[in-house]
Amino acid sequence: MKFKLTTLACLVGMSLAGNALAATDTSAEVKKLRQEVNALNAKAKEWEEWKAPKTLVHLAGFASVGFTQPEKGTGSFSTGSFSPIFHYQFAEDVMMEAELEFEGSATGASVAGIDYMTIDYFMNDYAALVVGKFLSPIGQFRQNIHPSWINKMAAAPVGFGHDQAAPNADVGMMVRGGFTTDSGSHNYALYVANGPTLEPNTAGTEIEMIETPGLNQDVEGAKVVGGRYGLFFAEQQLDIGFSAAVGGTSVRLSTTNYESARSYQVVGFDMTWRVAGFDVRAEYVSQKVGDSSSSSITDGGTWTAMYAQIAYKFNPSNWEAVLRYGQYDTPDAASDVNQVAAGLNYVFASNVVAKFNYELNTNPNAGQTAENRMLAQLAYGF
C-alpha cells in the first residue's frame, strides 16, 4: 500500500514538473515567433518602398537581328539595331527619357545616335512640358510604331524611313497630354522646334531629301510650329489623328553655309482600328517645300507617303499574318516606290517576335525599277 502511494506521488510530481517545463517551452516559442513576425514586418515595410520611391531608374528598349535577301543579289545577315531607352524619374513631377540607337554598318563599324532625349515636366494631369530632342509628333509610325517589337513588319513602310516623307525628330519644346470627355479620349501635342534642312543632289540642281534628324541649330531663323490632335474611341477601339506643321527650311550648301529660308509645310492623317480580331492601320504624311527665286535650286517639291496595313493573329496559336500596301512619291522619279508586303510572324511572347516578310517593290515611273526582297527578323522588346 505504502509502495503504491509513493509511486503515485512520484508520477504526479513528474507530471507537474513536465507541465511546468512545457509551459516554459511554449513561452519561448511564442517569444521567438513574435521576433520573427516583427522581422518579417520590417522586411515587408522595406519592400513597400518599391511601390513608390522618390527617384526611379529604369532601362527599357528594343533590339533586332535579321537577314535580307534581295531578288537579284546575295543575301546578308545583319545585326539590325540595338536601342536602349533610359528613364530617370523624380516622383510624379519630372522624367528624363532618352533612346539611343546603335546600328551596324555594312563594313562592320558601329553607328551610334540619339533618337530622342527629353526632360519632361508633368505640369498637371492634362499636360506635360517636353524640352529637348523628341520624335516628331506628326503621325503615329515615327513616334510610336517604329520599335522593332511593335512594328509588325521587318522594315518601316516606304516613305516612313529616315529622311523620307515622314519627319523623324525635332529639337525644341512641346506641350503634350490628354483629357477625356463623353465623346472619347483626346490627346494632343503642340511644338516649336528648329526647322529641317534640305540636302541638294550631287550636281546641286535638285533637292534630294528633307533632313529631319532633329537639328541642334536653327539656320536662317527657320523654326517650325506644329502638332497633332488625336481622338480615341475606346468602345470601338478606333484611333484617329490629324497632324500639321508650318515653318521654314533652307538648302544646305555646306556644313556652315545655308541659303535663305523658304516655306515648309507638313500635313498628316493616321488611324488605327481593332475590329473582329483584325488590327487595321493607315497613315498619310506629306512634306512640302516651297519654291525660292533667290535660291540656286529654285524649285521646291512635295514628298508624300502613305500605307495601309492589316494584321490578324490566329489565336490561340502564336502565328500572325500581316499585309501592307504603301506608296512613296518624291520629286525624284528614281526614288518613288509602290510596295505590297506580306508577312508571317511567330509571336514567342508579347515582346519577342520572329518575322518573315516578302516585299514586292515597283517604281511607277517609266524607265525606273525597284527590287523585290525577302526579310527575316527577330525582334525583342525589353
Next chain:
Amino acid sequence: MSKKLLMTVKTLSASLLLASAAMIINPAVAADKPSTKGDVGRGAKAWVENCVRCHNVRDPKELRDDQWITTTYHMRMRAGLTGQQTRDIIAFLQMSN
C-alpha cells in the same frame, strides 16, 4: 539682322504661348476632376483599352512595382494618357504582379 530678331521674337512668343496654354487651359479642366490615388478597377479597364492601341499587351508580372511606374509614365507621354489614367494603370499593374 532685324529679320533674325523678328524670328527670335516669333519663336519665343510661340514657346510662351505653348506653355501658357497648358498652364491656363488644363487647370480649368483639372478643377472638375481633382487628382486622386490610382484605382485598380479603372486601371484594369484603361490598361486593356490603351496598351493594344500600339503593341501586344505586356504581362504585369514582367516588371517590378517600381519599374511599372516609369514604364507607365513613359506610356503616358506616348499615348496621351491623363495623369489619373496613369495612376490607375500603375495601381492595377502593381496589384497584379
